[in-house]
Amino acid sequence: MAGPAASVTLPDIQRPVAEGLALVTAELGRMITADVPLMQEVNRHLLRMKGKLFRPTLLLLTHEACGQDDPRAMSLAAIVELIHLATLVHDDSVDHSVLRRGMPTVNSLFSHQVSVIMGDYLYSRAIVELARLDDLEPIRVLARVTDTMTVGEMRQLAAYDALDFDEQQYELLCRSKTASLFAAACEVGALRAAPAQRRAARRYGDALGMAFQITDDLLDYTEGEAVTGKPSGLDLKEHKVTLPLIAVLGRLGRGERERVEALFREAAPAGGQVADVVRLVELTGGLDYARERAAAFAAEAEGALDDLPASAAREALRDAIVYAVERRR
Amino acid sequence: MAGPAASVTLPDIQRPVAEGLALVTAELGRMITADVPLMQEVNRHLLRMKGKLFRPTLLLLTHEACGQDDPRAMSLAAIVELIHLATLVHDDSVDHSVLRRGMPTVNSLFSHQVSVIMGDYLYSRAIVELARLDDLEPIRVLARVTDTMTVGEMRQLAAYDALDFDEQQYELLCRSKTASLFAAACEVGALRAAPAQRRAARRYGDALGMAFQITDDLLDYTEGEAVTGKPSGLDLKEHKVTLPLIAVLGRLGRGERERVEALFREAAPAGGQVADVVRLVELTGGLDYARERAAAFAAEAEGALDDLPASAAREALRDAIVYAVERRR
Numbered sequence: 057m058a059g060p061a062a063s064v065t066l067p068d069i070q071r072p073v074a075e076g077l078a079l080v081t082a083e084l085g086r087m088i089t090a091d092v093p094l095m096q097e098v099n100r101h102l103l104r105m106k107g108k109l110f111r112p113t114l115l116l117l118t119h120e121a122c123g124q125d126d127p128r129a130m131s132l133a134a135i136v137e138l139i140h141l142a143t144l145v146h147d148d149s150v151d152h153s154v155l156r157r158g159m160p161t162v163n164s165l166f167s168h169q170v171s172v173i174m175g176d177y178l179y180s181r182a183i184v185e186l187a188r189l190d191d192l193e194p195i196r197v198l199a200r201v202t203d204t205m206t207v208g209e210m211r212q213l214a215a216y217d218a219l220d221f222d223e224q225q226y227e228l229l230c231r232s233k234t235a236s237l238f239a240a241a242c243e244v245g246a247l248r249a250a251p252a253q254r255r256a257a258r259r260y261g262d263a264l265g266m267a268f269q270i271t272d273d274l275l276d277y278t279e280g281e282a283v284t285g286k287p288s289g290l291d292l293k294e295h296k297v298t299l300p301l302i303a304v305l306g307r308l309g310r311g312e313r314e315r316v317e318a319l320f321r322e323a324a325p326a327g328g329q330v331a332d333v334v335r336l337v338e339l340t341g342g343l344d345y346a347r348e349r350a351a352a353f354a355a356e357a358e359g360a361l362d363d364l365p366a367s368a369a370r371e372a373l374r375d376a377i378v379y380a381v382e383r384r385r
Numbered sequence: 386m387a388g389p390a391a392s393v394t395l396p397d398i399q400r401p402v403a404e405g406l407a408l409v410t411a412e413l414g415r416m417i418t419a420d421v422p423l424m425q426e427v428n429r430h431l432l433r434m435k436g437k438l439f440r441p442t443l444l445l446l447t448h449e450a451c452g453q454d455d456p457r458a459m460s461l462a463a464i465v466e467l468i469h470l471a472t473l474v475h476d477d478s479v480d481h482s483v484l485r486r487g488m489p490t491v492n493s494l495f496s497h498q499v500s501v502i503m504g505d506y507l508y509s510r511a512i513v514e515l516a517r518l519d520d521l522e523p524i525r526v527l528a529r530v531t532d533t534m535t536v537g538e539m540r541q542l543a544a545y546d547a548l549d550f551d552e553q554q555y556e557l558l559c560r561s562k563t564a565s566l567f568a569a570a571c572e573v574g575a576l577r578a579a580p581a582q583r584r585a586a587r588r589y590g591d592a593l594g595m596a597f598q599i600t601d602d603l604l605d606y607t608e609g610e611a612v613t614g615k616p617s618g619l620d621l622k623e624h625k626v627t628l629p630l631i632a633v634l635g636r637l638g639r640g641e642r643e644r645v646e647a648l649f650r651e652a653a654p655a656g657g658q659v660a661d662v663v664r665l666v667e668l669t670g671g672l673d674y675a676r677e678r679a680a681a682f683a684a685e686a687e688g689a690l691d692d693l694p695a696s697a698a699r700e701a702l703r704d705a706i707v708y709a710v711e712r713r714r
Binding site: 090092093094095146149150168169170172173174175176177179180181183184186187190192195196199200202203205206207209210211213214 | 419421422423424475478479497498499501502503504505506508509510512513515516517519521524525528529531532534535536538539540542543
């Protein structure tokens, strides 16, 4: 893949839209202002963990790369982050997760009740703000995302035998839980551009989201808690089957397969057991295969950028691909 | 209050829009069609417990009473029911409720996870279907409802001392959790009517919703499980303070007050203790006061109907008021 090396940082990528992102942060604060003290507390917590505004960055960069200059882009970018926050809050509640980006989740810090209602609140706020913008088109694009996301999650819940999960189902899940919002953010950024550019922006976002999610699942195998903010091997511990394991399941010997199955029979697998399967997946080429797939999606995202005119924003979108696959957390 | 006596039944009210309601049921089925078997199972369960389509009935009646005849009204009515179902599913999950209308809740029959995701799914579907209708106005009206509802629920969660709950806070809660959706359903029905009629429709729905919710809370004091599908005195058991108790709290003697406080100190109050407070509230006039307030809101709803032209649909809306305050469940 062409483009700069691992040294790409998020602030580099965000430089062309730094002013816009400051407005997005302000918009986000305005959108979730509430006069109930408990909600203020949750909102403060959410804004602290709001992270890197990666999706708003993609929206603003696509917007600029397509030669657009609509002030509503800042509101749309904040709305995309709001939808992202809403899904994080409900995901953590569904998974009973304790940590997210190294910080306590809403369900662990407050309660299950608070997280269900706050997720609903954040999503409702997103729709109210969307309606204020007087444009049906972004509502159409973004409503489809949460629809797709929830169907994907239900499909995951309904999968009884985790070890039957195949690569096609895995990609479907990545697409629904991650790539759909990336694709929508980029498409919304390009909403008023020529149809070919709008399609290219969407294709870029979709492929980038796939590369991003595969990399996320790889990091669960390769990085420790200090880096990712989550314990290493957490997915295996929670019996979540991701690409590195799927890649090798078919080619394991009988004894190796049995070690994996033993872990999946254990309600709470021990650290040693998890570390053993992590090593097994690495030695049998699972990590390499997942890296190849991430690189293939990264190349697809690069290809989509060829349909946008050359600009600093387009180069930043190119850097975002490198960032997505080479980041450490 | 004028109008027919207690003999008003729901089918009577629904007669002028019976054909439309059949289409609403079909629309609802179409909207939640999913190809994931687990979702089909949950959807079948939801459609079985979908109840009486009271909100869609109000939307269609208001629509007709305002002289409108837009086929989209059927889709809007189905969407309103979808939003209602989404809030029920999350409410039951938040409250860990086991029964709803005498049937097991989604959280009890399936799981907490399924109910969080399914609630999100139903609401997402509602927004996708709203966007399909190519009209921002109903999105504006309905997005505000869920916003209001979630703020109301957070306010309730944040109330530390249940016995400090006063009538004003109680009305705010009724308005956010019930009247807001009634008002929106009626306003959406009258969306293309003259502004005065649209305002009247909204006022009618708001007052009707208040009367409906107060009656609901009264039924918790007066009716047994066989009738309401919920154990009697459940609100008290769960430390929920509603109008009958609020009405008398200020005028209880010290000994009486202590009996109430004892119940609220008990994590799981015994049946006898609940029955004792129910009797106390009745004897000190709490039920009478709540009935008076319900009647006052019913009169307000009647008054709003004067701004709509005479029609069979308007008479059915009048009957709906009687039904709301005189129903047994």
